[in-house]
Amino acid sequence: MGTRFNAILPGLDYDEGDRVFLLIKREISRIEGKLSRFRRESDISEMNRAAFHQDCMLDDELYDIMKACLFGNEITSGAFDITLRPLMEYWKNNQNVSVPNDNWDNLRCSLGMQQIELSEAGKSIRYNSANLEVDLGGFGKGYALEKINEILVNLKVKCAFISFGESSVLAKGEHPAGGPWKIGINDYLKPGKSVYRFEINDGSVSTSSNFFLTDHGTLKNHMHVIDPFTGIPVEQCISVSVMAPSPVLAEMLSTAFLVMSDEKIFEVLDQYDDLEVIKINYESGKTRLKLYDKINT
Amino acid sequence: MYIDRRKFLEMTAALAGSSVMATTMPWFNVFNNPAPVGKNASDRVRIGVIGVGSRGRGLIYNLQELENTMNIEIAAVCDTYEPHYQRAIEQTGGNADAFFDYREMIEKVELDAVVIASPLHEHAHQTINCLNAGLHVFCEKSMARTLDDVKAMYDAWKESGKIMLIGHQRLFNPVYLDALERIHRGDIGPVTMIRAWWHRNTDWVFYTDTGGRGTPLDRQRNWRFYDEYSAGMITELGSHHFQVANWVLGNRPLSVMGSGSINFFTDGREVYDNFAMVFKYPGDIHLTYDCITSNKHNGLQVQILGNDGTMELESNMQFEEFPADPPGLEDLIKQILGGENEVIPIGGATWIPDAPLRLGGKYITPDYALDDTLLYLEGFVNFIRKGAAPEKLTNEGYHASIWTLLAEQATKTGELVTCPEKYLI
Numbered sequence: 001m002g003t004r005f006n007a008i009l010p011g012l013d014y015d016e017g018d019r020v021f022l023l024i025k026r027e028i029s030r031i032e033g034k035l036s037r038f039r040r041e042s043d044i045s046e047m048n049r050a051a052f053h054q055d056c057m058l059d060d061e062l063y064d065i066m067k068a069c070l071f072g073n074e075i076t077s078g079a080f081d082i083t084l085r086p087l088m089e090y091w092k093n094n095q096n097v098s099v100p101n102d103n104w105d106n107l108r109c110s111l112g113m114q115q116i117e118l119s120e121a122g123k124s125i126r127y128n129s130a131n132l133e134v135d136l137g138g139f140g141k142g143y144a145l146e147k148i149n150e151i152l153v154n155l156k157v158k159c160a161f162i163s164f165g166e167s168s169v170l171a172k173g174e175h176p177a178g179g180p181w182k183i184g185i186n187d188y189l190k191p192g193k194s195v196y197r198f199e200i201n202d203g204s205v206s207t208s209s210n211f212f213l214t215d216h217g218t219l220k221n222h223m224h225v226i227d228p229f230t231g232i233p234v235e236q237c238i239s240v241s242v243m244a245p246s247p248v249l250a251e252m253l254s255t256a257f258l259v260m261s262d263e264k265i266f267e268v269l270d271q272y273d274d275l276e277v278i279k280i281n282y283e284s285g286k287t288r289l290k291l292y293d294k295i296n297t
Numbered sequence: 298m299y300i301d302r303r304k305f306l307e308m309t310a311a312l313a314g315s316s317v318m319a320t321t322m323p324w325f326n327v328f329n330n331p332a333p334v335g336k337n338a339s340d341r342v343r344i345g346v347i348g349v350g351s352r353g354r355g356l357i358y359n360l361q362e363l364e365n366t367m368n369i370e371i372a373a374v375c376d377t378y379e380p381h382y383q384r385a386i387e388q389t390g391g392n393a394d395a396f397f398d399y400r401e402m403i404e405k406v407e408l409d410a411v412v413i414a415s416p417l418h419e420h421a422h423q424t425i426n427c428l429n430a431g432l433h434v435f436c437e438k439s440m441a442r443t444l445d446d447v448k449a450m451y452d453a454w455k456e457s458g459k460i461m462l463i464g465h466q467r468l469f470n471p472v473y474l475d476a477l478e479r480i481h482r483g484d485i486g487p488v489t490m491i492r493a494w495w496h497r498n499t500d501w502v503f504y505t506d507t508g509g510r511g512t513p514l515d516r517q518r519n520w521r522f523y524d525e526y527s528a529g530m531i532t533e534l535g536s537h538h539f540q541v542a543n544w545v546l547g548n549r550p551l552s553v554m555g556s557g558s559i560n561f562f563t564d565g566r567e568v569y570d571n572f573a574m575v576f577k578y579p580g581d582i583h584l585t586y587d588c589i590t591s592n593k594h595n596g597l598q599v600q601i602l603g604n605d606g607t608m609e610l611e612s613n614m615q616f617e618e619f620p621a622d623p624p625g626l627e628d629l630i631k632q633i634l635g636g637e638n639e640v641i642p643i644g645g646a647t648w649i650p651d652a653p654l655r656l657g658g659k660y661i662t663p664d665y666a667l668d669d670t671l672l673y674l675e676g677f678v679n680f681i682r683k684g685a686a687p688e689k690l691t692n693e694g695y696h697a698s699i700w701t702l703l704a705e706q707a708t709k710t711g712e713l714v715t716c717p718e719k720y721l722i
Contacts, residue, residue: 165649175638176638183643185644185645198644209645
């Protein structure tokens with residue numbers, strides 16, 4: 001997943017905790033082996049190689065994953081899009097190129113999840129564009145948290161805090177001291193200070209941003225998020241955090257909300273009762289928080 | 298950050314005068330204190346290259362880079378194999394005198410030094426004759442095919458007062474410069490084991506048009522397959538890593554045991570296509586080493602295992618045994634242990650490592666674009682101008698070469714092999 005992983009498993013003795021952790025670790029490795037585009041042998045790499053203009057058979061798990069991604073694309077009106085990696089590469093290699101130009105336009109038009117055909121009957125996938133390359137970077141951590149949650153349920157672990165690089169966290173059960181887990185969202189401009197607090201039992205908080213943070217708090221890879229509606233990188237320094245019972249939903253929505261208008265975000269919120277969303281704008285050296293409260297819509 | 302030439306010089310300058318530099322890698326000092334390079338023809342260091350096959354050809358390219366900066370000249374080239382002889386003439390633009398016999402070369406051409414990249418079994422007589430002829434020698438690793446030849450080279454070097462360096466190029470690699478310093482200052486705690494391996498998936502056939510294994514031409518061209526000329530991967534690959542282990546531990550092994558076989562490439566080659574060894578060092582530290590040429594999954598690596606961390610020297614990575622938790626997580630654990638539940642800033646933008654995407658690891662040293670063989674040759678030329686090289690540099694090559702052959706002996710006899718007294722220096 002390209003980040004660090006932490007698990008707090010309160011109330012378990014060392015051996016039990018070790019056993020649970022090893023099972024979690026094994027599951028993460030399995031998922032990584034299946035979904036990472038960095039691994040040539042992964043199912044995703046295999047699919048990317050094989051699915052152009054021919055039906056590529058998927059196992060049940062990958063079929064369900066692709067179905068979930070198409071669902072995410074649908075409920076976000078196209079904002080959640082797992083096919084934009086080639087555009088990201090384009091901008092990495094052509095930082096000073098002005099658009100529109102033919103190369104960029106042709107590439108942009110050849111991407112998008114509408115180019116994917118998923119067949120329920122055949123459990124297969126087909127790409128209608130040679131440029132298409134699925135990248136589950138905005139999905140994988142949420143999916144892993146979903147699977148880890150299944151492990152915890154099966155093992156009857158009632159209380160846990162799981163984190164992928166702090167951007168995707170799962171809080172299970174109650175906080176050991178009682179009450180919900182109080183998850184603060186770090187203020188990038190004032191490290192160590194919370195800009196907002198989510199309170200959560202059995203759910204997940206996912207944060208997406210168009211920057212990453214290193215150990216030293218330095219901002220890296222600014223503008224790595226592509227707006228699927230314009231085909232150009234998101235320039236504003238922003239982050240979105242979504243709290244949802246489902247880690248996958250939180251992951252997909254936080255990614256999509258980065259590029260969605262307020263109006264469209266509220267349309268999604270109207271379909272759910274249990275979401276909480278904030279957007280933080282760090283432009284001009286200030287921290288500006290926006291809470292999407294659907295009561296106000 | 299990236300290590301370019303300037304950064305490399307800063308790194309070596311920062312360590313100049315330190316005890317770790319003085320005791321483990323004094324040769325790096327030469328970059329801070331290079332010999333003056335005169336511009337006249339009389340100041341030119343004239344070098345002959347003996348053996349211009351695959352490795353020798355690469356070394357000529359390296360030397361040609363130095364021709365631009367260090368006032369050296371590739372004055373002569375030599376190879377017994379006609380196509381390579383011709384190729385070297387072309388490569389040097391016809392400027393170097395070409396020979397089939399190195400004896401003729403060192404007799405007829407006025408040289409300061411030779412670079413030897415011939416098959417292993419030729420190293421000893423070539424090195425000894427060149428030293429005796431008053432030439433400095435840079436000889437590719439490993440030193441020689443037999444223990445007696447290795448010792449004879451060493452003795453000839455001592456006798457000659459000339460420079461003799463052995464081409465274990467990791468000795469001049471910037472990663473090792475940083476790693477040695479960190480290991481010595483205790484970054485990974487006490488070193489308790491070294492694991493190293495070299496795994497490839499290749500038939501290792503350098504020349505296919507030789508008429509097959511066992512023909513005279515095949516014995517000459519694919520000499521690495523024949524016991525008379527080489528110990529195969531033990532001398533051609535393992536020697537590099539045995540040198541690194543000695544260097545890191547600052548010691549020579551006490552003993553070695555091992556086993557090898559041919560289990561896949563049964564094409565008539567005489568050397569192992571896989572082997573495994575265990576070296577024991579003072580302080581009850583072991584080096585385990587294995588080599589295979591029918592599977593490349595693991596690649597090549599030298600892992601230095603310490604009580605507090607691990608260094609992977611071939612990939613420039615360092616891992617902590619107990620990496621610090623993210624600050625928010627530490628606070629959360631404290632609260633749980635203290636029975637409190639307050640808000641903690643633990644969510645936010647994704648954390649990513651500074652180093653490549655390897656969980657928990659970080660670079661030992663920034664990425665670099667410096668060729669360690671080129672740096673080694675630059676050092677060689679500097680030492681020639683200065684008239685001497687650090688003795689420890691030659692000794693590194695000697696010990697690695699001796700223990701390479703003792704390791705081979707262990708695999709052949711199945712015995713625990715120690716170093717006979719006559720090879721101790």
